[in-house]
Amino acid sequence: MSKYLERIWNGIIKENPTFVIMLGMCPTLATTTSASNGFGMGLATTAVLVFSNLVISALRNIIPDKVRIPAYIVVIASLVTIVQLLMQAYVQGLYNTLGIYIPLIVVNCIIMGRAEAYAAKHSPLLSMFDGIGMGLGFTLALTIIGFCRELIGAGSVFGYEIIPADFHVSIFVMAPGAFFVLAVLTALQNKLKAPSATNLSEEERNARKKQGQKTGCDGNCQNCMLHAEEIAANVAKRAEEVKKS
Amino acid sequence: MEQTAERKKLAHVSSSPHFRTPVTTRRLMLDVVIAMIPALLWGVYHFGFYALVVTIATVAACVISEYVYERCMKLPITIDDGSAVVTGMILALNMPPQIPLFIPVLGGVFAIIVVKQLYGGLGQNFMxxxxxxxxxxxxxxxxxxxxxTMPGAVDAVSSATPLAVMKAGESVSLTDLFIGNISGTIGEVSALALLLGAAYLLARKVISIRIPGMYILTFVVFMLVFSGHGLDPYYLACQVCGGGLIFGAFFMATDYVTGPLTPAGQMVYGVILGVLTGIFRVFGASAEGVSYAIILSNILCPLIEKYTVPTAFGKGRYVELTKKLLVENKDTKHVAKEGR
Known part of the structure; x- marks a missing residue:
């Protein structure tokens, strides 16, 4: 796989911003009342993310390290303003439903996170593909959450009603429903062991186990408890080091 | 291996407890079920056979979902401890009598799987x-x-619950309220039947009077002050008997898992419940507030317990005081030494 495609695969599946890295929870919970809302929010974020990654990566050698966060925010905020005005002009309906959450893209952790963790260290083109991957992963996650919430809570799919009104479990289009759906989908993701930052693949884990290494989170909390003493010792050691210095 | 087995047999010293009480989860749950039977019988008599169908369906939904979940997750099957039956019965008695069956069934599945099992099963749920x-x-x-709606009524006119009637400023008959000749959910209508069950639970020492007593007392005081009716015994009695207050106070607030265990904590818990219920009933948009009051207090429970831990033997005020004096003496000696 070319390194550009790998970025996209990484963003959509391996390090899905919503289900794996758990970033950008505010728009995830607040704007997914229907599949189309989730899709719209995802695309708006993608647009900002792609260009912010591109611009920040291009400027990465010019921006002084000490003021990088304000500099990133200026870049991101300008892009968000552009997206907001475009949406207001061309997709008025979506603009009205998403409301305050469009300007709030500025403080979306995914965008800041990718700028800091990826774009600031890699070439512009690669960063752009990282933005595309992360954005598509976010869009996909939001659309799936929105789809589930809309189907159970309002009995419709992309606005077409397919379940009669008596059977709508309307709590799902309200705030608690977002938590339910997100939790279940994340649990499913963990269960299916999509290989990710926190989920090693079966072979990797076995290889590590053989060497007596820690296996990361394999969904078994006892695994961490087995290493509790080791972790505590490390923490104590680190504390002493800090004290000395 | 053999040796250790032998040794174990010879000198088997286990850690405490060495004495076991005959009270098991099953026994407790059975008592609660027995205590709810008068209310259920009245509900069936008053609302008709469909109330029994709702109850059976809800209990079955709870038990089956518990079994299926534990089976799928390869956990020990605990349906025979009866806790799912109790959950199902309480939920069913909280349903209006004309409810379409799929609603309580869905509620039963939600109660067991989401609220109870996902948090770790019996004893782990915080609500x-x-x-x-x-x-x-x-x-x-x-x-x-x-x-x-009262089933069996000729025109099937929807009738307001006594609390809604009172909220609208009209008066209701206390006798009807007490016996249960009113509209409401299946289990909450008859104060008499509920009190019978509560008396059974108290006599069997399954529950103590602390939570329900403080709850109802606080509620009455709150209504006395804030309801705007002043000292009107008739109104107060109607407020206590109407709605789910008695059912909630004796059967739901006293849940071991979600309520405090410390005696002082139970009193505080009762007070919070009473105040919240009063606030919801007087200032809230809807006429009833018992269920929201109880689940809100459930969330406060760990905090209440944290501040009401009873003093263990040998850890009283005087012990602390003596320790403090000792420490102070040491400090002064220390200072004196350094001064020299």
Missing amino acids: NPALAARCFLMISFAKPMTDF
Whole structure:
């Protein structure tokens, strides 16, 4: 796989911003009342993310390290303003439903996170593909959450009603429903062991186990408890080091 | 291996407890079920056979979902401890009598799987499963959940619950309220039947009077001050008997898992419940507030317990005082030494 495609695969599946890295929870919970809302929010974020990654990566050698966060925010905020005005002009309906959450893209952790963790260290083109991957992963996650919430809570799919009104479990289009759906989908993701930052693949884990290494989170909390003493010792050691210095 | 087995047999020193009480979860749950039977019987008599169908369906939904979940997750099967039956019964008694069957069934599945099992099963849930499910259903199916139509009435006119009538400023008959000749959910209507069950639970020492007593007392005081009716015994009695207060106080607030265990904590818990219920009933938009009051207090429970831990033997005020004096003496000696 070319390194550009790998970025996209990484963003959509391996390090899905919503289900794996758990970033950008505010728009995830607040704007997914229907599949189309989730899709719209995802695309708006993608647009900002792609260009912010591109611009920040291009400027990465010019921006002084000490003021990088304000500099990133200026870049991101300008892009968000552009997206907001475009949406207001061309997709008025979506603009009205998403409301305050469009300007709030500025403080979306995914965008800041990718700028800091990826774009600031890699070439512009690669960063752009990282933005595309992360954005598509976010869009996909939001659309799936929105789809589930809309189907159970309002009995419709992309606005077409397919379940009669008596059977709508309307709590799902309200705030608690977002938590339910997100939790279940994340649990499913963990269960299916999509290989990710926190989920090693079966072979990797076995290889590590053989060497007596820690296996990361394999969904078994006892695994961490087995290493509790080791972790505590490390923490104590680190504390002493800090004290000395 | 053999040696250790032998040794174990010779000198088997296990850690405490060495004495075991005959009271098991099963026994407790059976008592609670028995205590709810008068209310259920009255509900069936008053609302008709369909109330029994609702109850059986809800209990079955709870037990089956517990079994299926534990089976799928390869956990020990615990349906025979009866806790799922109790959850199902409480949930069913909280349903209006004309409810379409799929609603309580969905509620039962939600109560057991989401509220109870996902948090680790019996003893781990932080919220009363039946009440959480009721609130879930109230939000999801607002219309059927508040439709207290009297079945069997000729025109099937929807009738308001006594609390709603009182909220509207009209008066109701206390005798009807006490016996249960009113509209409401299946289990909450008859104060008499509920008190019978409560007396059984108290006599069997399954529950103590602390939570329900403080709850109702605080509620009465709150209504006395804030309801705007002043010292009107008739109104107060109607407020206590109407709605789910008695059912909630004796059967739901006293849940071991979600309520405090310390005696002082139970008193505080009762006070909070009473105040919250009063606030919801007097200032809230809806006439009833018991279920929301109880699940809110459930969440406060760990905090209450934290501040009401009883003093263990040998750790009293005087011991602390002596320790403090000793420490102070040491300090002064220390200072004196350094001064020299």
